[in-house]
Amino acid sequence: MSSIENGWFREMNDQWPGYSVGLKIEKILFEGKSPYQDILVFQSSTFGNVLVLDGCIQCTERDECCYQEMIAHLPINCHPDPKQVLVVGGGDGGVVREVLRHPGVDKVTLCEIDEKVIEVCKMYLPNMAVSMSDPRCHVHVGDGVQFMKEHKNCFDIIITDAPDPIGENLWLDLPIVEQLLYGCRSLFPSTGYAFAGMPTYASGQIGFVMASTNPDVTFNEPLRVLSDEEIAEMGLKFYNSDLHRAAFVLPQFAKKVLYPAVNGDGGKKTAVHDADT
Amino acid sequence: MSSIENGWFREMNDQWPGYSVGLKIEKILFEGKSPYQDILVFQSSTFGNVLVLDGCIQCTERDECCYQEMIAHLPINCHPDPKQVLVVGGGDGGVVREVLRHPGVDKVTLCEIDEKVIEVCKMYLPNMAVSMSDPRCHVHVGDGVQFMKEHKNCFDIIITDAPDPIGENLWLDLPIVEQLLYGCRSLFPSTGYAFAGMPTYASGQIGFVMASTNPDVTFNEPLRVLSDEEIAEMGLKFYNSDLHRAAFVLPQFAKKVLYPAVNGDGGKKTAVHDADT
Numbered sequence: 001m002s003s004i005e006n007g008w009f010r011e012m013n014d015q016w017p018g019y020s021v022g023l024k025i026e027k028i029l030f031e032g033k034s035p036y037q038d039i040l041v042f043q044s045s046t047f048g049n050v051l052v053l054d055g056c057i058q059c060t061e062r063d064e065c066c067y068q069e070m071i072a073h074l075p076i077n078c079h080p081d082p083k084q085v086l087v088v089g090g091g092d093g094g095v096v097r098e099v100l101r102h103p104g105v106d107k108v109t110l111c112e113i114d115e116k117v118i119e120v121c122k123m124y125l126p127n128m129a130v131s132m133s134d135p136r137c138h139v140h141v142g143d144g145v146q147f148m149k150e151h152k153n154c155f156d157i158i159i160t161d162a163p164d165p166i167g168e169n170l171w172l173d174l175p176i177v178e179q180l181l182y183g184c185r186s187l188f189p190s191t192g193y194a195f196a197g198m199p200t201y202a203s204g205q206i207g208f209v210m211a212s213t214n215p216d217v218t219f220n221e222p223l224r225v226l227s228d229e230e231i232a233e234m235g236l237k238f239y240n241s242d243l244h245r246a247a248f249v250l251p252q253f254a255k256k257v258l259y260p261a262v263n264g265d266g267g268k269k270t271a272v273h274d275a276d277t
Numbered sequence: 278m279s280s281i282e283n284g285w286f287r288e289m290n291d292q293w294p295g296y297s298v299g300l301k302i303e304k305i306l307f308e309g310k311s312p313y314q315d316i317l318v319f320q321s322s323t324f325g326n327v328l329v330l331d332g333c334i335q336c337t338e339r340d341e342c343c344y345q346e347m348i349a350h351l352p353i354n355c356h357p358d359p360k361q362v363l364v365v366g367g368g369d370g371g372v373v374r375e376v377l378r379h380p381g382v383d384k385v386t387l388c389e390i391d392e393k394v395i396e397v398c399k400m401y402l403p404n405m406a407v408s409m410s411d412p413r414c415h416v417h418v419g420d421g422v423q424f425m426k427e428h429k430n431c432f433d434i435i436i437t438d439a440p441d442p443i444g445e446n447l448w449l450d451l452p453i454v455e456q457l458l459y460g461c462r463s464l465f466p467s468t469g470y471a472f473a474g475m476p477t478y479a480s481g482q483i484g485f486v487m488a489s490t491n492p493d494v495t496f497n498e499p500l501r502v503l504s505d506e507e508i509a510e511m512g513l514k515f516y517n518s519d520l521h522r523a524a525f526v527l528p529q530f531a532k533k534v535l536y537p538a539v540n541g542d543g544g545k546k547t548a549v550h551d552a553d554t
Contacts, residue, residue, distance in 0.1 A: 019324065020300075021298060
């Protein structure tokens with residue numbers, strides 16, 4: 001449904017009918033089809049290079065720090081000793097880059113089904129994809145669900161960075177977030193939902209559903225609180241520990257739906273799932 | 278620069294070049310020109326009725342609760358006894374509606390320069406404009422700056438809800454927010470900056486610059502903490518006291534610029550200005 005007209009990319013999708021984010025195109029860098037999806041990369045006039053899969057904006061160089069940092073550092077900073085991390089999807093490499101900022105992490109496995117995405121991102125989004133050359137990163141091309149079945153209990157944290165769009169955010173997809181969170185609650189003793197502002201995502205927001213097998217995890221209170229100096233050393237642009245806590249505080253309309261009984265504090269309750277999985 | 282094409286309204290502006298929010302039009306309800314601006318109201322397919330001034334989306338029925346509640350309740354809940362409130366601009370009546378939810382408020386004065394906006398909103402945005410019929414609301418048609426000059430020290434709180442666009446938010450206008458906040462710091466002993474997610478505003482965000490002549494005001498900690506029951510009684514959809522605190526917690530890139538020395542806690546430090554004034 002998305003379109004390129006008069007030099008603009010217009011994102012349109014049945015998941016958020018009647019609403020569209022547009023970015024002005026400076027130059028189309030890549031347009032192709034893999035066995036899995038349509039892949040488009042363009043240089044935008046004000047948001048840097050942009051990756052689009054099946055018509056949905058995945059990341060732009062200008063605001064990717066929000067998405068990549070939050071989806072990585074929220075769970076990692078809630079884990080006492082994260083050594084082995086699996087990233088499912090995320091073939092741009094941005095999440096791997098963020099995970100590797102943690103000195104305690106020994107190994108990140110990236111399981112991406114679409115080799116073409118990896119190849120294109122290495123070419124056009126080098127600041128994200130560079131992480132895949134790190135010796136601590138192992139790239140596996142294959143199906144994430146299958147990989148997880150074959151590698152049970154191998155990872156301290158699983159981050160699902162699967163492609164849009166399925167139910168990301170509070171404004172447009174609250175019933176889907178509700179369903180996802182309730183599903184997680186039936187399977188995990190600890191769950192939580194956080195969100196952050198993301199200019200180039202529909203409704204300007206991205207959400208994160210988190211779940212842990214450890215009943216003592218409290219997602220809205222990081223175990224590892226970072227000083228400004230540590231954040232500067234790690235090279236973070238978006239995440240900080242106060243923002244970690246604040247990301248779980250919901251608008252009243254969402255709190256009523258997602259936390260009807262528990263007063264909506266973001267919740268006690270480290271597999272991590274991006275809300276759109 | 279904004280356009281109507283193929284049944285979509287596309288917001289475009291020099292303040293955020295290369296980026297555009299689009300809303301699908303169901304029906305144009307009003308299109309006209311006042312002595313001050315172009316006025317457009319349309320029924321959108323998924324965001325309710327939409328008010329557009331000089332090509333900039335001012336409010337939609339679907340997400341106006343965020344803007345109107347935050348710009349009103351952030352300052353009001355930081356004031357020990359707000360009785361007289363001035364709203365400059367805001368001819369849609371939404372901010373007045375929110376101010377009047379506080380039982381302690383005796384009178385709200387709405388100073389709107391453009392009578393046509395008031396008239397059009399009464400017709401097409403009745404859930405906002407209804408507030409102007411409240412006996413506690415006094416509507417003055419005239420220039421806000423002039424009115425404030427003639428009514429010094431008459432109000433406990435002044436809320437400037439002036440039209441877009443001038444420098445609202447962290448992603449697109451950080452240097453403008455910085456300049457505005459530093460200007461306020463040179464004039465007021467207490468200042469603060471808060472933000473909230475707003476799907477139909479450029480980059481999905483709206484910011485609020487706050488300033489008080491009272492050195493004891495701490496904007497990021499409300500004086501009046503509301504229970505869920507009180508919030509339900511007041512009819513709030515978006516605001517709650519935890520969200521009040523969280524709205525001052527900035528991403529690291531913004532904290533570094535706006536609070537370079539004070540560790541970015543949103544600040545000690547009740548005239549209130551929407552960031553776009």
